[in-house]
Amino acid sequence: MSKNTIGRVIGETNTRNFQFTVEEGEEPAVFEYVKISIQDQVDGEKKSQDVLAQVIDIQRRNPAMENGTPIEAVETMTEQGIDNTNTVARAQVIGYMGATGVTKPRYASKPGTEVEIAPDQFLENFTTVQDGLNIGTMLTRESVNAELDVEGLNRHLAILAATGAGKSHTTGVLIEELLEKGASMLAIDPHGDYVNMSQEKNEGFEHTDKIRVFKARNPGGDEYQIKVKTSKLGWRKLSELAGIREDFTNQRKIMRNAVNHIKEEKGENYSYSLEDVIDTLEKIQDDLILLDGDEENKTETVEHAEKVQFKIERLESYGIFGTTEVNFDSLLSPQQLTVLDLSGIPFKAQDLIAELVLERIYQARVRHSLGESGETYDYPVFTIVEEAHRLCPSSSSRSESGPRTKEKLSEIASEGRKFGTFLTLITQRPSKIDEDVLSQCNSMIVQRIVNEMDQSSIKAASESMAGGMINELPGLNVGDAIITGPAVKVPSTVHVRERKTEHGGDDIDISRKLSQAREDSLENENTTDKLGDEDTLDL
Numbered sequence: 001m002s003k004n005t006i007g008r009v010i011g012e013t014n015t016r017n018f019q020f021t022v023e024e025g026e027e028p029a030v031f032e033y034v035k036i037s038i039q040d041q042v043d044g045e046k047k048s049q050d051v052l053a054q055v056i057d058i059q060r061r062n063p064a065m066e067n068g069t070p071i072e073a074v075e076t077m078t079e080q081g082i083d084n085t086n087t088v089a090r091a092q093v094i095g096y097m098g099a100t101g102v103t104k105p106r107y108a109s110k111p112g113t114e115v116e117i118a119p120d121q122f123l124e125n126f127t128t129v130q131d132g133l134n135i136g137t138m139l140t141r142e143s144v145n146a147e148l149d150v151e152g153l154n155r156h157l158a159i160l161a162a163t164g165a166g167k168s169h170t171t172g173v174l175i176e177e178l179l180e181k182g183a184s185m186l187a188i189d190p191h192g193d194y195v196n197m198s199q200e201k202n203e204g205f206e207h208t209d210k211i212r213v214f215k216a217r218n219p220g221g222d223e224y225q226i227k228v229k230t231s232k233l234g235w236r237k238l239s240e241l242a243g244i245r246e247d248f249t250n251q252r253k254i255m256r257n258a259v260n261h262i263k264e265e266k267g268e269n270y271s272y273s274l275e276d277v278i279d280t281l282e283k284i285q286d287d288l289i290l291l292d293g294d295e296e297n298k299t300e301t302v303e304h305a306e307k308v309q310f311k312i313e314r315l316e317s318y319g320i321f322g323t324t325e326v327n328f329d330s331l332l333s334p335q336q337l338t339v340l341d342l343s344g345i346p347f348k349a350q351d352l353i354a355e356l357v358l359e360r361i362y363q364a365r366v367r368h369s370l371g372e373s374g375e376t377y378d379y380p381v382f383t384i385v386e387e388a389h390r391l392c393p394s395s396s397s398r399s400e401s402g403p404r405t406k407e408k409l410s411e412i413a414s415e416g417r418k419f420g421t422f423l424t425l426i427t428q429r430p431s432k433i434d435e436d437v438l439s440q441c442n443s444m445i446v447q448r449i450v451n452e453m454d455q456s457s458i459k460a461a462s463e464s465m466a467g468g469m470i471n472e473l474p475g476l477n478v479g480d481a482i483i484t485g486p487a488v489k490v491p492s493t494v495h496v497r498e499r500k501t502e503h504g505g506d507d508i509d510i511s512r513k514l515s516q517a518r519e520d521s522l523e524n525e526n527t528t529d530k531l532g533d534e535d536t537l538d539l
Helices: 071-079 120-127 150-155 167-180 230-241 249-266 274-285 294-316 347-370 404-419 435-439 452-461 467-475 510-531
Strands: 005-010 017-022 033-042 045-061 086-098 101-103 114-117 133-138 141-148 157-160 184-189 211-215 336-341 381-385 421-427 443-446 480-484 492-496
Touching (some): 033 086, 045 120, 086 120, 120 141, 133 167, 141 150, 150 443, 157 167, 157 452, 167 184, 167 336, 167 381, 167 421, 167 492, 184 347, 230 274, 230 294, 249 294, 274 294, 347 404, 347 421, 404 421, 404 435, 467 480
Parallel strands (some): 157 421, 157 443, 184 336, 184 381, 211 336, 381 421
Antiparallel strands (some): 005 017, 005 114, 017 086, 033 045, 033 114, 045 086, 086 101, 133 141, 133 492, 443 480, 480 492
């Protein structure tokens, strides 16, 4: 028996998994990788292959301490050192390195076969790739790196984890690695989780200057203001954004006439604003501008103009429309992360911006791929979407129409790969995201998930996520993750490495804030005592 042997196969086996009894003192951890020899058909003959497998369950049993055994008997056996404990582990077969990559054996393991802990060098053949993205180390093996294959991201990625399990941290690590490789990235960031990535956490990361933040609200000195050029949208898109449905023909007619009047008065290429549209609508109501047919239907015209004005004013209140737009080279460049910080604005405004920016970038890639003229972009784009369950909810989570961004994300999920636009969707509620979109994220990084509905959604969406792995999701520690799909050679259980950049998604430190509140309260009491009883505060 090999000195590395920790047990032998027992019981009934199949090509998917096997059980093995464990030598005393050699118990492996859950998720540990083991090596076993299995005969398989190669080049027309049976050959012994070193196969990698992963421990997915461990059970320990002492026949002398079954249910109903008196406590006195248990204590006596323990005190006397009587231990008949038997450890049985269950392992999932992963495969061996064949001529075309990882190959699943077509034969089951033989009972009695030795089971060894997989040596580091053997394991690395399955966990590292050429020019890979270093995501961390194997969970049970700090000496073995865990890497993602960037080619595997072309079939989209989902990062799924309960709140506080580390999904934003993991996304930050992925962004750092992609920046090192020269990737062009857009992060749709509803809560400002990635705005601090331009701050280096420790030495060794040279690309903080390649992180550009666009804010919808109160940009700082090194940040950019998100603006949508009103005149570029045209009256049809403006009507759509304002919620003027296609069957509201009279309101759409008013909108078309208002925009056309502005162009006739100030020139076809005039960059008009929403204020210009509102001003024109007011003039229509005040008879300062006459439209065709006004003489007979003036009352109806005024009513329709008032309704359109109300909707345009609501659109203006979002504060994202202007007379200029962001230069495309600023929005997207090679080896750049563009953070679209949408924090502090209403969800409808977040949805509008996300849809318009996604549409602009996606169409630039489509035009490039098809050789068409216009705004184009030469390089693949990695689009990262935080809070994906809000922007792309399942049909049961929101109204039938849903957020505007959902349609665009669905299109990219189904067609984006052909045009070099790849999604990374991030959510703490997999069960609330659109099922079709989630199922098209062929790779998954899954961290701690407790909710059973969310676990079921993951199992339904991922062919690679075995039942044993799903059962272990609630027990994962912060920073631990299970990775499946084409982004890895084999399903991998990893611990995500430390970030090189600052994290911006931390919760409020409640204890520190309450301590500060007590100090402020005490200071206020002292101030009140000095004022005296007769002093008053006029409001």
